[in-house]
Amino acid sequence: MSYALQDVAEHNSSKSCWIIIRNKVYDVTDFLPKHPGGSGLILQFAGHDATDTFDLIHAPDILESYLPKSKHLGAIDSIAASALQAAKRSRGKTEDELRMEREQAAKPPLNRILNLQEMENVARRVLSRRALAFYASAGDDEISYQENGRAFSRFFFLPRVLRPVSGTDPSTTILGFKSSIPVFVSAASLAKLGHPLGEANITRGAGHTGIIQMVSSSASLSYAQIAASRLSPNQPLFFQLYKNKDDAQAERRVREVERLGYNAIFLTVDAVYLGNRERDIRSGWELNDLQQMRKEGVKKGNSTPKELLRMQEDLEVEEVDLNGTSGALLLNDDVNMTWEKTIPWLRSVTKLPIGVKGIQCVEDAVLAAEAGVDAILLSNHGGRQLEYALPPIEVLHKLRMERPDVFAKLEVYIDGGVKRGTDVVKALCLGAKAVGLGRHRFQAYGAVGVVKTVQILEREIVSCMRQLGVRKVEELVPQLVERVDFEPISSKL
Numbered sequence: 001m002s003y004a005l006q007d008v009a010e011h012n013s014s015k016s017c018w019i020i021i022r023n024k025v026y027d028v029t030d031f032l033p034k035h036p037g038g039s040g041l042i043l044q045f046a047g048h049d050a051t052d053t054f055d056l057i058h059a060p061d062i063l064e065s066y067l068p069k070s071k072h073l074g075a076i077d078s079i080a081a082s083a084l085q086a087a088k089r090s091r092g093k094t095e096d097e098l099r100m101e102r103e104q105a106a107k108p109p110l111n112r113i114l115n116l117q118e119m120e121n122v123a124r125r126v127l128s129r130r131a132l133a134f135y136a137s138a139g140d141d142e143i144s145y146q147e148n149g150r151a152f153s154r155f156f157f158l159p160r161v162l163r164p165v166s167g168t169d170p171s172t173t174i175l176g177f178k179s180s181i182p183v184f185v186s187a188a189s190l191a192k193l194g195h196p197l198g199e200a201n202i203t204r205g206a207g208h209t210g211i212i213q214m215v216s217s218s219a220s221l222s223y224a225q226i227a228a229s230r231l232s233p234n235q236p237l238f239f240q241l242y243k244n245k246d247d248a249q250a251e252r253r254v255r256e257v258e259r260l261g262y263n264a265i266f267l268t269v270d271a272v273y274l275g276n277r278e279r280d281i282r283s284g285w286e287l288n289d290l291q292q293m294r295k296e297g298v299k300k301g302n303s304t305p306k307e308l309l310r311m312q313e314d315l316e317v318e319e320v321d322l323n324g325t326s327g328a329l330l331l332n333d334d335v336n337m338t339w340e341k342t343i344p345w346l347r348s349v350t351k352l353p354i355g356v357k358g359i360q361c362v363e364d365a366v367l368a369a370e371a372g373v374d375a376i377l378l379s380n381h382g383g384r385q386l387e388y389a390l391p392p393i394e395v396l397h398k399l400r401m402e403r404p405d406v407f408a409k410l411e412v413y414i415d416g417g418v419k420r421g422t423d424v425v426k427a428l429c430l431g432a433k434a435v436g437l438g439r440h441r442f443q444a445y446g447a448v449g450v451v452k453t454v455q456i457l458e459r460e461i462v463s464c465m466r467q468l469g470v471r472k473v474e475e476l477v478p479q480l481v482e483r484v485d486f487e488p489i490s491s492k493l
């Protein structure tokens, strides 16, 4: 049986909600209350084609995994398919899409990019407004985000001289897996928002350069697609776990990635409540306004400034959605995790090494060591969670000063604000085994952007090690750095 657009359009409410995705019709009525992103998001498309928005956010296997076969109703008919295609063609491009095209054409060639900040500057220009808001956003006034980077500037080197440095080698191991430099890609969700090939770009780039990718629980490709993008089955992949509140579902996710050949599980613990990311919230409204305008425009044949103004007024009295793109990601997560319960549970469901991502103080680092996990990632989620959480490099310094014994019990990593080889080397001197890169600064260039990022960092790390009088990462020790606070005394009084 095939459907005309009119057949689908009749099912346009929460009582009966059908949507079209890639020319197939789905009855999502019963699924509405279960949708992790909330029913409202789907209802905006009730009775209509939802392909573009759906594909941007979801892994392709989601329909098979979450919607019973009986709700896969069948295909639209050929007239409907042609009409949708024609509508897409005639829709024209949005201002933002046109701007992105111009910026893509004008971006500098990759060989002109000298450092990660320049790479980020290009990404900021070419990404869609929504993607940029999602990637760039951080908590409240974004103080922790800014300080994460700035904190590195409080650590200075005490270089050693007259030491042989030929053959300097920046490679290391992370949880026993080889890494060409002491850097990995930290988990970041929804990579497709920034590039159509999504997480697979990172997988390929990481494979080519011999670094490790930590895949987000909220990846926009399926975990299987990402695993299949590896250059070889031996290419290591870590998995970041947002633990579902239902242990059985969480266990299924862990077992799935274990079966797919992922090599470690990193449980994220710093996001049991969503940080206040205002850029992201605002961009969600903008997108909704745009969709609303389009619908109104279609109904009434126009969308005049006056009408837009009226819609704006309507919005002001409505209750507003404070979730943004990130909000839906955490709706089903376990907010009652504990050291006593959750770590033994994770141990009981996997044989893989376990890391805890999002440790933000010395006390919790000690508890992690006592809980017997294999690694901790000192992280404040790139400043996206609790505003004024201490920058990870400072937490690392405190851990080194107060509890150096912890470094012997597990591997310690940091992420947040890392942009230079010197940042990486400072963290290693203080005892970190590796550092993570969260925000995908390489998105403007896809997989080759990842390769370039690693090349830049490798060059900077080797240069720093040589000038420090060091040949191997094991020789990077606390005596090579000093924490210096140049804040004038008057401002402290």
Ligand code: HEM
Pocket (backbone or CB within 6 Å): 019, 026, 028, 031, 035, 036, 037, 041, 042, 045, 050, 053, 054, 057, 058, 062, 063, 066, 067, 217, 218, 219, 325, 328, 329
């Ligand atoms: C029709 C329009 C839809 C919109 C605008 C929408 C939007 C969203 C958003 C914003 C998220 C959060 C991002 C994420 O976790 O990846 C989400 C999550 C999710 N959606 Fe949808 N959705 C739609 C339809 C559907 C449908 C039809 C299904 C499946 C039958 C579905 C299944 C899911 C699942 C399983 C998640 C959680 C993904 C995860 O935990 O990684 N969605 N959706």
Ligand SMILES: Cc1cc2nc3c(=O)[nH]c(=O)nc-3n(C[C@H](O)[C@H](O)[C@H](O)COP(=O)(O)O)c2cc1C
Pocket (backbone or CB within 6 Å): 134, 135, 136, 148, 186, 187, 188, 189, 216, 217, 218, 240, 268, 357, 379, 380, 381, 382, 383, 384, 415, 416, 417, 418, 436, 437, 438, 439, 440
């Ligand atoms: C766009 C974006 C998405 C993220 N998604 C996740 C995620 O899904 N899971 C997670 O544990 N951390 C996530 N993080 C946090 C990163 O893993 C990492 O801790 C942080 O970005 C490091 O800071 P940096 O961006 O300054 O490098 C995300 C960060 C960003 C910027």
